[in-house]
Amino acid sequence: MFKKIEKDSFYYGFPVALMTTKDSSMTDNITVISSNWSLDKSMIIGLSLHSKGFLNLKMVHEATFNLADDTIWENVERIANTTGNENLPDYKKEAGYKYCSDKFTLGELTKIAGERVGSVRIKECPIQIETTLVDKKIRNDFAIIEFEIKNIFVNEDILFDSTHIDVDKWSPLIYKFRAYTTANQALGTNFRFQEFKK
Numbered sequence: 001m002f003k004k005i006e007k008d009s010f011y012y013g014f015p016v017a018l019m020t021t022k023d024s025s026m027t028d029n030i031t032v033i034s035s036n037w038s039l040d041k042s043m044i045i046g047l048s049l050h051s052k053g054f055l056n057l058k059m060v061h062e063a064t065f066n067l068a069d070d071t072i073w074e075n076v077e078r079i080a081n082t083t084g085n086e087n088l089p090d091y092k093k094e095a096g097y098k099y100c101s102d103k104f105t106l107g108e109l110t111k112i113a114g115e116r117v118g119s120v121r122i123k124e125c126p127i128q129i130e131t132t133l134v135d136k137k138i139r140n141d142f143a144i145i146e147f148e149i150k151n152i153f154v155n156e157d158i159l160f161d162s163t164h165i166d167v168d169k170w171s172p173l174i175y176k177f178r179a180y181t182t183a184n185q186a187l188g189t190n191f192r193f194q195e196f197k198k
């Protein structure tokens with residue numbers, strides 16, 4: 001039997017990315033997101049119009065997507081109820097969000113300078129994707145934003161060789177119905193599998 005249910009949001013399991021952006025005074029911010037996916041050289045995200053991340057992207061069209069693994073879920077949760085936006089909307093105040101000018105210190109996350117973009121990479125994230133903004137579509141109070149991938153950095157710890165990821169060593173942090181989990185239970189591989197696996 002199936003039951004029809006109603007949900008305002010439906011997070012059935014998405015990878016967690018820490019999106020770094022800069023504002024016009026060059027201050028770095030982290031926006032935790034889970035609405036993200038990539039195809040070829042594109043990266044697509046869903047982002048609240050009230051977030052500091054969105055305000056920053058209106059001014060500086062660059063972002064780095066730092067993909068979190070299962071070892072840093074507590075760092076992510078430490079910054080989860082914060083925003084870099086000083087003018088918190090009422091709904092966020094009521095939900096318990098607080099303004100934070102430096103989520104790197106709060107989350108014990110380390111900045112590494114960007115290469116092709118100004119937004120910083122986060123050392124604790126094994127995969128870092130540098131991008132520039134291509135297009136955005138506004139939908140009520142959020143935007144669907146498309147980026148072009150400029151650079152991908154991968155920590156050597158999860159690489160088999162210079163181009164192949166050892167997939168058993170990559171444990172992405174997954175946000176599943178607002179609980180943190182991971183996805184590293186090997187079941188099998190696709191007929192087009194191109195990475196490394198023991």
Ligand SMILES: Cc1cc2nc3c(=O)[nH]c(=O)nc-3n(C[C@H](O)[C@H](O)[C@H](O)COP(=O)(O)O)c2cc1C
Nearest residue numbers: 031032033034035047048051052053080082083084
């Ligand atoms: C695990 C997780 C996933 C989230 N995913 C998204 C998302 O995909 N899009 C979004 O706009 N906000 C998302 N949020 C909420 C933002 O992180 C939150 O609004 C935050 O205050 C934004 O930070 P900023 O205002 O400094 O940019 C998520 C939060 C968490 C903890």
